[in-house]
Amino acid sequence: MRHLSDIEIIESIKRGNASDFSLLINRYKDRAFSLLKRILKNEQDAEEALQDSFLKTFNGLKDFRKDAQFSTWLYKIVFNTGLTVLSSKKRKIEQEMSSIDEEFDLGNYDNEIYGTTENVRQYILKMVDKLPVRGALVVILFYMDGLSLNEISQVMGTSLVNTKVLLHRSRNALKDLLLKHNYQEEML
Amino acid sequence: MNKLTDEILNKYIDGELEPFELAEVKNEIEKNDEALARLKALLLVDSSLKQMEVEQAPISITEKVMKAISSASKAVKPKVSYFFVTIITLFSIGVLGIIVAAFKPIDNGNDQLTAVPYVDKAKELIGKNLIEFQNFFSNKNVLLVVSILTLILLITAYLTFEAHKSFKNKLKSIT
Numbered sequence: 615m616r617h618l619s620d621i622e623i624i625e626s627i628k629r630g631n632a633s634d635f636s637l638l639i640n641r642y643k644d645r646a647f648s649l650l651k652r653i654l655k656n657e658q659d660a661e662e663a664l665q666d667s668f669l670k671t672f673n674g675l676k677d678f679r680k681d682a683q684f685s686t687w688l689y690k691i692v693f694n695t696g697l698t699v700l701s702s703k704k705r706k707i708e709q710e711m712s713s714i715d716e717e718f719d720l721g722n723y724d725n726e727i728y729g730t731t732e733n734v735r736q737y738i739l740k741m742v743d744k745l746p747v748r749g750a751l752v753v754i755l756f757y758m759d760g761l762s763l764n765e766i767s768q769v770m771g772t773s774l775v776n777t778k779v780l781l782h783r784s785r786n787a788l789k790d791l792l793l794k795h796n797y798q799e800e801m802l
Numbered sequence: 803m804n805k806l807t808d809e810i811l812n813k814y815i816d817g818e819l820e821p822f823e824l825a826e827v828k829n830e831i832e833k834n835d836e837a838l839a840r841l842k843a844l845l846l847v848d849s850s851l852k853q854m855e856v857e858q859a860p861i862s863i864t865e866k867v868m869k870a871i872s873s874a875s876k877a878v879k880p881k882v883s884y885f886f887v888t889i890i891t892l893f894s895i896g897v898l899g900i901i902v903a904a905f906k907p908i909d910n911g912n913d914q915l916t917a918v919p920y921v922d923k924a925k926e927l928i929g930k931n932l933i934e935f936q937n938f939f940s941n942k943n944v945l946l947v948v949s950i951l952t953l954i955l956l957i958t959a960y961l962t963f964e965a966h967k968s969f970k971n972k973l974k975s976i977t
Contacts, residue, residue, distance in 0.1 A: 632875065639864045643863050668863075668867045672867075734846060735850045735853060738847060738851065742854075753851060757852055782809060785812060785848070785851075789808075789843040792847065
């Protein structure tokens, strides 16, 4: 069967084939779920937010413009839904999200995670979860979803410069931890 | 390039440096062990993050979302045209009003209630109009036009009924 593009599927849904929306769900559910789990740090909340995000996406399809990138648009909905859920749970989201001057000091978590991981890769991936929310999300969108910095800035509503700063700060924070444990010696 | 800052090293791993800057970085790294260690650590972070795995969403999520969409679309009530209902209601109210007015008992001053004057008036009015109506239709040309119009109306009604019947059958065969 021919692989349908996102736009072709959307056109079909707009013609009345609502069941075709399941194709889009299956295509993006895992990546969207990964993103939400990073934001909400809870599987059940992430699942509920994922369901809500897809419903919002379906209801907003009539306003979707063909010239836009569907994945960026969807990630934006997922991102905002995640933040809304987080905010409703009163997790000091405003303080955490209002600026890029977030706390990138991961020292508090280092001892706990360093002692429980087997290798450098596992250690880095666990430390990503301890980054400030925005930093972690930039890392996820950049490395896992393969979005460009420009697309990430659209999703997160930040400037391109600030998005780049967030990515660099996240990488530098992780780099400092590797230097602390002399992990760089493993690099030939 | 005075110092190999973290920003420059980040640009290095993202391939954002100009060729002359790249040459300078390589030259600097050869002489600076501390900068080399930082670059190695950054490269290790970059390569590890590239291996991040996507987490599996719950399998039932597609079914749940599609079910929610389906029930939401069923909840939307079809639009009802209230035009004919309004017309018929107004007409009925009008007729009802006339009947009530015609039979309403009036006070004749002697505390005796009667509906007779109104009934007599109505009979008189109907009788007069009935004669005018008969005169109008006794004209041959009028009769011809009315007959043709009636025939057209009957044919149209028959065709509409047949079209509706075949559409209903078609719909039944699809579902």
